[in-house]
Amino acid sequence: MTDNDRVIIAGAGPVGCSSALYLAQKGIPVTLLEARGSLPEDLRASTYHSPTLDMLDDLGVVDKLIEKGIICPKWQYRDTRDDWMVEWDLGVLENDTRHPYRVQCEQFKLTGIIVEELKKFDNVDVRFNTAAISADQDEYGVTLNVKTPDRPEALKGRYLIAADGASSAIRTTQGIEFPGLTFxxxxxxxxxxxxxxxxxxxxxxxxxxxxxxxxxxxxxxxxxxxxxxxxxxxxxxxxxxxxxxxxxxxxxxxxxxxxxxxxxxxxxxVHQRVADSYQKGRVFLVGDAAHLNNPLGGMGMNGGIHDGLNISKKIVRVWNGEAGEPELDLYETQRRPVALDYVQKSTMNNKAMLEENDPAVRKTKQAELSAVAADREKAREYLLQSSMISSLADAADGA
Ligand SMILES: Cc1cc2nc3c(=O)[nH]c(=O)nc-3n(C[C@H](O)[C@H](O)[C@H](O)COP(=O)(O)OP(=O)(O)OC[C@H]3O[C@@H](n4cnc5c(N)ncnc54)[C@H](O)[C@@H]3O)c2cc1C
The missing domain is CATH 3.30.9.10 (D-Amino Acid Oxidase, subunit A, domain 2)
Structure with a gap:
């Protein structure tokens, strides 16, 4: 084994952790780096959508997540001005997913579960207090410059997955623009x-x-x-x-x-941003490093996990000689449009709906939504979208 025989993942958020577990389970050596001394416990994502639960099930961690969370078979839009409410029953997705519900559970519980799971693998090195600073690459691999409390180090890997969050040092030092807006x-x-x-x-x-x-x-x-x-x-x-x-x-x-x-x-x-590119050679941006959206709809972490598993699956195929390196270029073609055309639009629409002040417009919208929710097939179509099942189907081979 040369020192390029591993994948480096920068950032032990939900996206970096789930990617690391997938790769480890497929026998790929992984170094997972986290800048902080322990897993962050901030108040951020709490909603896991059905397809993400299916993926976490395939990773063998969904039962532990559900144990620490709440199963949520229904969710609602309400308007307190009009005493209006519409309820969405995720049970209509029973033939579309093994988990026809949302799970409500803090994202730090998932990272905690996965980091415990990673301890079972000899091929995984999880390093805290190790911040990615910048990356260089050649035709064989990537050299990641990191900062530790003791000294700077240069880590070598065949590929680098940048899961280092919204302020991604890797995105910045690779010169990838992050256009969009901050509210x-x-x-x-x-x-x-x-x-x-x-x-x-x-x-x-x-x-x-x-x-x-x-x-x-x-x-x-x-x-x-x-x-x-x-x-x-x-x-x-x-x-x-x-x-x-x-x-x-x-x-x-x-x-x-x-x-x-x-x-x-x-x-x-709160931002709406999508990176100009998700890939630079052997470096792949995933999760918040690649895209940011407002949290209305619960799509940032979910979409990020879908990104991480998409690129990890491709890396496994290339690693095992089942596909050539051009396979990796499909990652950006499949996942960037999801962020641009689907997540950005859905989350902006959700915000616009909550902020609609024109009584006539909002009554029309409310009537439309009530009619959709009352019709099982229309409600299913609506929930396939809002649960991010459609976005995976649209991204060709999904995640
Ligand atoms: C209030 C709020 C509610 C939300 N609710 C939801 C929700 O319900 N559902 C949903 O899907 N999304 C939600 N989101 C979005 C979700 O929190 C993010 O999309 C998600 O955390 C992204 O995961 P990530 O792993 O890409 O990045 P992060 O969770 O930000 O993880 C990045 C990790 O990298 C580490 N790091 C940073 N820099 C470096 C470096 N240089 N080197 C090494 N490590 C580094 C960080 O310490 C961190 O551990 C919400 C966001 C907010 C603010």
Whole structure:
């Protein structure tokens, strides 16, 4: 074995971890690098869609994820102004997926499960406190320059999967542009044990709610609710997480007497961006390193896992001599259009729907959605889209 006989993955988020597990299970040596000293435990993704659950099932980790999460067979759009609600029953996907539901579970629980699983493999080296800085490549492999607490190092691999998140050092140092936009208002994510189910009739574990000049998402995770909502334009992250500011937004969700007890709060910048290219030679961008979208629809992590497994499957085929290296070029052709034409559009449409203030337009939209949900075949078509099953089918051989 030469020192190019491994795949390096930078970033132990959900995308890097699931790619590493797939490659390891196929017998490919992997080095998985994480800049931080331990797995991040931030309040980000919580929704896993059906096809992602099928993939995690193939990786042998879905049962553990479900054990730590909540099965969510139905989700809702609501408009508190019109007392309107439409409910989507994912059961209509029973012939399209082995998991006709969403699972609500924090993304850090998945990375924890997978990193434990990776310990079973002799061919996997997981390194914390190791930050990818830049990469050089030639016709045989990639040299990744990394920073560790002790010294800089140069790691060699045959391919590099850049799963190093939104600010990807690899994307930047490879000179790949990341065009798009950043919304002027930050979004606040709060968790609380407050019982929203006592205040909203028949509340599903995932509900997208429009309100007067405001919107919010209610997302159930084990033991608590998460609330995602926009701030005022120009409000800084420091100001947004202050107690008064958090309470003010939470009282727009439910105007209770007194304060909400808040367990966690985080302010996020929200972007819509897609990298100009997903590949530079032996380097492949996946997940947030390749694309960013607003979280309305729960597509960033899910799409990222689909990317990671797509390129990993191709690497395995090339590695085993079942396909030539041009096979790897299909990754960008298959996955970049999904981000551009599907995820960006769906998430922007979801945002526009929640922000629609024209009563006539929103009533028309509500009537359309209610009619779709009431018709089993139309509802199935709608849910194939929103669950990202269609986007995988469109990407030729999928992930
Ligand atoms: C509030 C909120 C809610 C969301 N909800 C959902 C949802 O329900 N469903 C969904 O699909 N998506 C959701 N998303 C998006 C989702 O969180 C991201 O798309 C997902 O985390 C991307 O995974 P990733 O592995 O590509 O990147 P990340 O999760 O960002 O992981 C990147 C990893 O790389 C590490 N790293 C960074 N730089 C380096 C470096 N130079 N070298 C080595 N390691 C490095 C980081 O520490 C991190 O561990 C949400 C986002 C937000 C903000």
């Amino acid at each position: 002027p208002a930050l979004w606040l994510c709060v968790s609380t044990e407050f019982k929203f189910e006592d205040h909203f009739k028949n509340l599903a574990p995932v509900s997208y709610c429009a309100a007067e000049d405001f919107w919010f998402l209610l997302l159930r995770v084990p033991g608590m609710w998460r609330v995602l909502m926009p701030s005022r334009e120009g409000q800084t992250a420091e100001a947004l997480v202050l107690e008064d500011s958090v309470q003010e937004l939470m009282h727009r969700v439910v105007p209770i007497p007194g304060n909400f007890e808040i367990i966690h709060r985080t302010a996020y910048s």
